[in-house]
Amino acid sequence: MKNFEIQGLNFKFLVVYVLCSVLCALPFKAFPLTAEEVVKKSQEAFFYQGKDSKARVLMKLISKSGQERVRELTMLRKNYGASGGEQKYFMYFYQPVDVKDMTFMVYKYPAKDDDRWLFVPAINMVRRIAAQDKSSSFVGSDFTYEDVSGRDIEDDNHTLTKEEKLDAKDCYVIKSAPKAQDVDYAYKLSWIDKGTFLPLKEEYYDKKGELYKVFSADEIKDVKGFPTITKRAMKNLSSGHRTEVTYVKADYNIGIEDSLFSERFLKQPPKKWIE
Amino acid sequence: MSKIRSTEQRAQNTDRGSRTSQCQLPVIWCLSILLSVFFSLTAEAADVSLHGFVQGNYSVNTDTSNPDSGDFKWGEERFQIKLEASKGSARLFLKTNIFYDHINELDGVELKEGFVDFAAEKWDARIGRQIITWGLGDLIFINDIYPKDYEAFFSGRPLEYLKKGVDALKIGLYPAFASLELIVIPIFEPNNFPDPKRFHMFDPMPTVINRREVEPSVKIDNTEIALRAYRDVAGFDGSIYFYRGFHRQPSMLPDSMTMPVKITLFYPDLSVYGASLQGRALDGVLSLEAGYYDSRQDRDGKDPMIPNSQTKYLIGYQRQLWEDFTIGFQYFGEYMHDYSEYRKNLPSGFPGEKRLHDLIALRLTQFLKHQTLRLSFFSFYSPTEDDYLLNPEIKYNFSDYLWAAAGANIFGGGEEWNQFGQMDKNDNIYTQIRYEF
Incomplete structure (x- = not known):
């Protein structure tokens, strides 16, 4: 009886021990991520870091012949809900001079069209603008609106094609093919850093399967604990046009008020946010 | 667009030259007041930015010469300086133009905008000359009761010159339930209509050349008040509007209906009550706006010289x-109320307006070459009057600093007294070139 009890105790102990080991091991065990999970984590790291963010952005639009045009803006973002959820964007333009003081606001919704407003200072007017085409160029650059604020995960079929090193960093290589014909590319390959989940490179292929556009993350810095792409470029191989983007300043969790995203502040942006 | 009623323009621009030179004194006066107010508030050095442009703008007839036999609708060089200074919660903004007008051979200074802003958490205020734009129309104005320069529009000037500044106080209040804008305009500013020396237009009493324009005098009773309240309404941007002031387009008062020798042009009382909604619908942006124009000096519609009350609407x-x-x-x-009274009292020989006047507007815009090249086409067509305006334009940005545009204004159709029909002989092509710094 005593023996049995000891045996029973031993048996229970064994069961608990095994269960504990399994439970404790779970977080550390590298179950392979699905392609969707990689893309989700990448979006979180790329478009949703922090509760909010602020960046002073310098865009250089460079033509094939080398002629440069400059767009300089402050971009403020606030998240509403979890990663992949609603966001609001507020942009204030410093350059070029003909759009100085222009502001632009986006309410971004998952799985439906965004709301967009533009403030035109010369006639002191705030207007909604039609925003159906997500693949439209952002201010004439090689980046699209989706490149700036992200694309719905459900809009593409994602597959993990391989895992390889890029610039000595382990990467997932994800192929994303749009389910609908709503963008210019047939599919996109993304090299997503396993450490930071930031995209280090993206290749865009046209309907003939030819590579025509390349994104590269050229500098990554740590800002308040968030790895941030501070230099990036998009090159259009067929037109020879390219856009280089530098985050002159970046910050996170700065307490942007909900009221910022309003007609009042589109017309008169608070100085503290655009300095 | 408020109807360009033939006639009235004539007197309005007769003293263009003297007006321009007269306006230089108030400009300097306004500037010095604004500067002193701003700098008295801001003891320390402020953040200052200075920008501007140099612009050439020319428009030439393609149909016939002007009534005064000239061939140009517009011809000027213009230099604009935009000064901005801010300190704490105060901001100063000045937009001043210096120009040389080749047609009238005169130079001048214009204060396009000049104001001081104060911003607090729950309210803000702007005092001085400012451009205010209300309503949702694209070149169609219902609740935007602020002054316009239609001559600028028909002469091929950049679109921003369609809006005139008003000397006003604007107060913004931002309680939780809605945002409010209150505008107080102490000094009346009329619309500017095309110069009859340059534009062929209909005049029902062309023989009466003795005309006098009377603007509402500056006194408390004549202070214009406008109020707008706006907020989100189920995902749409909703606004309601109120205005109490004057028609900005003059009415004619002949000294005699049978044998007139003198005409007085005056601005009748007007109140406007309106609302608008704008939001995402049908894969695009849908706009709805309406306004009731209460013509307070002719509520029963019996005075044919004063516009009747109207309801205006826009989709x-x-x-x-x-x-x-x-x-x-x-x-x-735009639907005229008390139409039968209007018809009954309309003097014989005067062309009558219809009960309903409508317009269809179409705008097509295509950007090319990384949005440096813009092709656009705008047209008005009135199904009730059968007259039209066509405005194709091409604009190219050579660099971040230099752009040029060329376009045409083509009018026609309808009767010689219709809004665009009367402009039939005024077809023109124009160019604009601007270097910004």
């Missing part, structure tokens, strides 16, 4: 069809 829809191509469609109607 607009804008959609992006493919990359960088947008189409905008608008339908606008």
